[in-house]
Amino acid sequence: MTQTAEKAQPQASAEASAYVQGWLKWAIALTVALGAILEVIDTSIVNVALNDMQGNLGATLSEIGWVVSGYAIANVIVIPLSAWLGDYFGRKRYFIFCLIAFTAASTLCGFAPNLGVLIFARILQGLGGGGLLAKAQAILFETFAPAEQAMAQGVFGIGVIAGPAIGPTLGGFLTDALGWRWIFFINIPFGILAVVLAVLFLPRPTASPKSTAVDWLGIGLLALGLAGLQTMLEEGQQDDWFTSNFIVAMAILGCVGLALFIWRELRTAQPAVDLRVLRFRSLAAGSLYSAVLGLGLYGALFAVPIFAQSILHYTAAQTGLLLLPGALASVVTMPIAGKLSQKIDARLLIGAGGLIIVGSMVALTHINPDTGTDELFWPLLWRGVGTVLMFLPLSLATLGPLPKEKVSSGSGFYNLTRQLGGSVGIAILTTLLAQREAFHRAVLIENISAYNPLATARIDQLSGALGAQGSDLATAHDQALKLLDNLVNTQAAILSFEDIFRVVGIVFLASLPLLLFLGSGRTGRTPPAAH
Template sequence: MAINSKRLSGKAAKRPADDQNGYIQGPLKWAIAFTVSLGAILEVIDTSIVNVALKDMQSSLGATISEIGWVITGYAIANVVLIPLSAWLGDYFGKKTYFVFSMVGFTIASVLCGFAVNLPMLVICRILQGLCGGGLLAKAQAILFETFPPSEQGLAQAVFGVGVIAGPAIGPTLGGYLTDGLGWRWIFFINLPIGILAVAMALLFLPKNRSKKEQVKQKVDWWGIGLLVVAVGSLQTFLEEGEKDDWFSSRFIVTLAVFAVGGLALFIWRELTTKAPAVDLRILRHRSLAAGSLYSGILGMGLYGALFAVPLFTQSVLGFTATQTGLLLAPGALASATVMILLGKLSNKIDPRLLIASGAIGTTLVMNQLATITPQTGTEELFMPLIWRGATTVLMFLPLSLATLGSLPKEAVSSGSGFYNLTRQLGGSIGIAILTTLLAQREAFHKSVLLAKLSPYNLETNERLDLLTGVFQQGGSDATTAHQQALASLENLVNQQAAVLSYADIFHFVGIVFLCSLPLILFLSKPRSGAKAPVAH
């Protein structure tokens, strides 16, 4: 169906397409949905797309492993700092203006990343990319809640959720192909045509900002913004760098922890006492938002934590390449997208709390199935569990968004969306930090247990050592060399088995976390089904 050009203009999108409750009607609302979702997808994919290209970047720019890690850390810190500010920035500058500016800035920063001639330039450009991208995710979800009536929220949020759920899996796959085929710089250049398209669509389809007479300019809460930067920035850096520096044995990490805790306490005090806060924490008086945001953090741990563990296992233990790992994750991402769309059509007919509970129980079962891995595990054994992981995660993600934000007053959705998305991002960072530390600790534990059983007085150990020595002697090694090779081979087997057991432990851990989170569902509310709301601006 053709869309009348007058209707799509910024001037016409204000009133003729609005219904009496302030929601957009007709094809325009779907144009808005695809526009904001495209921006959100770009932001989510760029969170993980660089992971598979770090080695190429390291050799190209002459950086160390710890230095190149700041390409990820800088982006993540900038991202989480901007997410809670997205509601205030949208109100201050206008939702359309802020979204377009963020999209333009993100695209330009991506191109600059591709042209980076050294590591400092790349890290600075990644920080700029994260600052611009931080507003895209929360603002996109808020715009959808303000555009679609409650009866259509399920399908609208499904369109948005496809990118958010599938993005972490698509990123490494796309990054692997681009890095292997064209070079690491193309993981940034690929954003240019998509970014231009998203900007053009935003200018064309998004409703115009409120007039200057309607828009109330409040004083800028510089103290609140500064404390937020200190608190969230320190916390994110603490989570990103803690495991590398052995946590609290490092003075740098201890300092970050002090700044995070102290900054957070001062930030909360400031925002609750000032008349014009940069982040409206008073919205947490809504029980569904408070409980949903906490559950969102747990979902972030499971979503990003499981996606973090599987690629590590396949590449470090099974020897998969980045591209092979991406292809292994792709069917799960496709399953997520399929279930997301189907669920979007049914979400208004089923209590979201039942769906969330089903998803949590289903994810627990999937994690227990993944915990049965062995050194001989291959693609066939991982295929179906990853398909089910993609499907069960959606059962939590989409209904949780609706249960958390769907019952909020329309004027509170923007602030609520920012806080909700922040907890999911931080939950992912916390989950990865916990799982990385747990993985190292459990691997050391299992290795010590296995080595305790390898004794020169153990008959089975001696038989295995003699067998391996004989194999190496048949290969042409002398007796002494063959014995050393047999010992090294036995050590490799121990290391491999310890790694497999430690990955099984963290899969069990993620499953237990989801199971223990079930009581939080009792605090969630059922989304409103047709309440009137003020006109969105």
């Protein structure tokens, strides 16, 4: 054995001993993964129940939308603060507190007597849930040795990837069978289980929580900036964007608040959020790529249920079942991706996953009025596979090179960009969907006139068929025009959905050069210095 190898062996043993050993590390992984799954599912589980909530609580469409917006705003505010909160209160104590807060807020959501209480409870739920998401991933990086990170992050990734698809499926069944309140009550037993597991298995901190000074100004500026930005994204399309004074005010609040927050955090000695961690090139590039992944994970997925319910006239439960195979494909692919990540350069896997998603988006651009479950099955299944091949290696390539003490701060940024990527993606795609539908309708209407023989022949054919059913000539003609108008609206909607899927595919294709700034994601090496 060479002298270098002799030195390397005890060094590797010392590094391995710094991490949790044996069965306990997997108990920790399952505990934090359960917390993350609860949080991620609740980002989408309410979407299929909004109509029932609206009718039951007597709310308008814009008012009920705050059930979703309040949760999302609270989420993005607390995620970047999770590293500081974990240091200040202690990692285990803070994670258990988040679980208790999330479970208690879920109970309050279920019993909410009116819309105001429900929105307030959803904000509390989002504040607890955001802490779960960021701390879960950080705890895994601090618990498992580098060589075991791929499988550990695979356990975490199952919830993050499959959650957005499982949410509507579970929510649809619970809403149809038991009522909308049960989409919140279902969290209670699992939340209690997660609290018990966290108390039993999360290791006690080896050091006392840091009694650092509280950066109240930084926290306040972050809350104002992210709340303004997220509110603008959530409500922009509904309020016609910048024609609304409210949206303009939120945009100004978001930009000014975040600018002052960055200025504050770079000047203070004890910041609430360590922005200096972005000096690590892998984190900066990986966080940017994470925003693109958020667009594919949340943005593209939001369009499929809308298409299924508005064009195919699926129920909430049927829509959930449509998304379920893709979620199951993600679960099956995750351990495979974990094994591959230990042997193959992360950039190759991320690139392959991105190209698979591009292919699935191309397949979805061929939807038509006759499209059904069979035609959507394979594109959605491959989308689930491609997302996993991106998510797991990207987590390793982004956070793996960071020093252990910087993982918690890095994880907050990484998860924040994914959440914001999804919010930005949904906002952009929702606006684009409406604009492209109006555009395609205008183009199609131009072809329906008395000077177009095909259009007049179609109208005469419909009028004749309706007249044969007993309608007089004038009534039959009016009914024919209404039928043709409905056909135009349907075709315009389908063409706009095709545009949406095409844009998502182009974004994933254009993001591939970011791979050049990522590391290989190989485990078992000493973290490099900052770049």
